[in-house]
Amino acid sequence: MIALLTVAATAEAKNKKKGKPPAKGGDKSASAAPAHPVLDAAFGDAYRKIGLNPRQYGQLVELVQKFAPQIGKVQADLDSAYTKEQSELIQRSREMAIRAGVPRERVxxxxxRTVETLELTDEQKQQLAQAKAAKAAVERDFRAEAGEFLSKEQLQKLLGQANGKTPLKKKK
Known part of the structure; x- marks a missing residue:
């Protein structure tokens, strides 16, 4: 989720820099929620498939924008834990997955998997552990605030799809 929200923060910053308003329109067949560059970057089209009402849609946009600076910092901490060569290897892995046609949410x-193959020093492992703990805290806070206006099922579908996982299905 952090990586996807980082992309969202970047998209929002670019739009603000260019003075562009949020995009309007989009795929109306998915839901009544219009397309938004920040939400598209963070969640793909998952947010349009969970049945958001206009109030929830607005609150989700605000929430993603609110968490963008925290997410950017956490992502920077994660990125700084790797050497230049390791970062390049991770970037090549990302590019190869995209070129191979891997769905965006599964990248x-x-x-x-690439990170698991890297040989990390003890200092890097410690820095990564701290960054991952900060990432978990941001995700927990995001879930808590989103849970105030989204139903449990909506939140689960939104974040499950955003993390590249299939949402859990209820047993009958």
């Missing part, structure tokens, strides 16, 4: 899983 972080391919990157995670």
């Amino acid at each position: 972080p899983l391919h990157i995670a």
Whole structure:
């Protein structure tokens, strides 16, 4: 989720820099929620498939924008834990996955596999552990605030799809 929200923060910053308003329109067949560059970057089209009402849609946009600086800092901490060569290897892994046609929401899983193969020093492992703890705290806070206006099922579908996972299905 952090990687996807980082992309969202970048998209929002670019739009603000260019003075562009959020995009309007989008795929109306998915839902009544209009397309938004920040939400598209963070969640793909998952947010349009969970049945957001206009109030929830606005709150989700605000929440993603609110968490963008925290997410950017956490991502920077994660990135700084790797050497230049390791970062380049991770970036190549991302590019190869995209070129191979891996769905956007599953790219972080391919990157995670690459990271597992890296030989890390004890200092890097400690720095990564701290960054991952900060990432978990940001995700927990995001879930808590999103849970105030989204139903449990909506939140689960939104974040499950954003993390490249299939949402859990209820047993009958």
